[in-house]
Amino acid sequence: MRFYEYESKALFAKHGLPLGTRQVVNSAAEARAAAEAIGGPTVIKGQVLSGGRMKAGAVKFADTPDEAAAEFEAVLPVIVNGESARSILIEEKSPIAHEYFVSVTWDGRRKLPVVLFSDMGGIDIEEVAETHPEHLSRTHFSTILPLSERVAKEAIGAVGVTGSDLNKLVPIVYKLIQLFLEYDLTLAEINPLAKLDDGRFIVLDGHLDMEAEARGDHKALLAELGIGDDETRQARPPTEFEIAGARVNAVDHRGVAGNVVEFDGNLGLIIGAGGGSLTLFDAVRKQGGKPANYCEIGGNPSMSKVKNLTKLILSKPGVDKIAVMMNVVSNTRVDIVARGVIKGCIEAGKDPAEVIAIFRIPGAWEDEGFKILAKHGVEYCDRSVSMYEAAGRACAKMGSN
Amino acid sequence: MPGMFIDVEVDAKVAADAELTKKLVEVCTVSIFAAKDDGTLDIVEDNLDECVLCDLCIQAAPKGTVRVKKLYE
């Protein structure tokens, strides 16, 4: 779960990392007042979650309060990767002598956290890694042995930084590491970390990502930052359809029928489980099908959960049919899912035989499930029909291959 | 709404018995049985289609007094 820049900086400030004077503003008047208070050149930055905002024109500079007000108006409407700014951050602009990069993240291969440090900050770090590998250090550290500042010192020293710069950087990097661990972050990054003309170091821009699974453990912090439970903070904000899908899944604790993602096709998908959904979504697209949604069912969901998910998907404008497909199931029950989708169709005022393009869920209790499907005239198949073939049958019924 | 796939029938004798009612409420994991204020049995129609066909209710009552019917057969 990604944090906006202003939220990241609030957390940095709370932990004593050095920052410039700054303020979140929501009108040109506020921007002018903030610039006056800062008293000098300022940076005006649109608050978006996606990268590339500089290129998109969501970062501007101003020398005077009037200019700041004007740039506020210029930055506010800028769309970055389909995302409009949540608010605008205005911050003092100081003369920079040098820019560094520091990031703490997980290395899934080594299964350890790693500090990445570079004395070539401000630019794309993947480019530095490719063209100047000696300017990027990777320092792994233990999650069970005592943590100390030497990890920061080694990370910084490894790219050749020494002298008083090294000593000033160590506490900054060390604090970032502590923050990373304390809040279950998956990424804690400062880029650029600037050395100013007067020798001070400050955080110019930062990026924090919290592990979704850990949100429950950090409720106080999230409340402090004003982040609501329903903010998913994916690459784009959830649509109403997706929010409704999350509600369906939250109704009871039996199994999963959710993780709904909206697409704009005509074939509704009730698919599962995790890996099966990925496999089936590919199979539908490969055979010319146009999915109306992605979702995951699994873990033996209740009949009513499946029913409500079915109704939700059928209520989506443009959905002509649904395909109900999973990998061979051993925990989820075929008959319960069959009951749920059929009942969902009927309650949505549709004929299951007409609207269910295919039902392919083999496995636990399949005999009972198939009886129910046969009774309602729904086309179904067992494991002798592959996931790919089943998806193909659904696509064929849509007239799309 | 009554069940579309499942119906559960309980003999009147059993339904009137507070002890057996308590047992039925206990064994059913999908809350198809409930006790009325007077301790007699209530069948929660909304939950009928959640029945997992575990037969625990059938085993909990005297033979033949509780019947779980599959309406799709």
Add this chain to the structure above:
Amino acid sequence: MSILITAQTTFIVQGITGREAVNLTRENLDYGAKIIGGVTPGRAGRDVYGVPVYDCVRDIVKAHGQPEGAIVSVPPRFTKDAVFEAIENGIKTIVIVTENIPRGQVAQMVELANLRGARIIGPNCLGIISPDEAKMGGVGGPAANTRQAYTKGPIGVMSRSGGMTTEIASTLTAAGLGQSTCVSIGGDAIIGTSYAELMPFFEADDETKAIAIYSEPGGRMEAELAEWVKENNSRLPIVAFMAGRFMDEMKGMRFGHAGTIVEGKEDTTAEKIERMEAAGIAVAERIEEIPGLIRSALSSKGIEV
């Protein structure tokens, strides 16, 4: 033979009185597993399908001797403690079923396991099955369903998806290819044992003649496998199935497991497929192609299965 678990392997179930754990205890016992005890703090003295319940692992070791393995099926908040307890009580193979554990905690478990010479499978996995011998975890479900999908034979299976482990086994079985051992390795960003870390076990197992894997976007595990294959001149042909190809176009969105998020170029399926193919790993477009690809890879080595 098989890897990690045989009919003789003794193990325990931590969190044995939980709903999921009760089910998998029953299913594993029905499949022939030797479960010598279970743990739920405060529930000592009970039993679950005849398996005695204790307050802590130490008490099982005292009463029944050293178990080789443990299934951990406790809520996410208690998982780290349960795994530490298993490791510190000498257990060497730990299957973590629980999902939604923050990766920082998983990293701690893995570090301690490495320190003590223990091996973690998972988290967020369905465990291990050596068909016709035993299983450890929910893989395959009830014994009857398990026997329908899994049969004994020469193919090792590794999968980041629990459900797809069974889909692949079922497809192999239908094609007359049984399995030596199938491991649901887990769907999280950090897991105890990756494909490459399991390869030496399969390599050393005479029964295993080829490997099938299920993979997904996200992470570097496929690249690690490709490197391992190149460096170790493996005798085992590998066929991979790659799901989630559509995610390449959807950077930053999370679908499926916690581990499947495309952040950089290396996380994409296109990049993974390229690396695996360069290492001689055949990549199937559909699950049903796996048996044919395995047979042709083996017959080019003069092995018929």
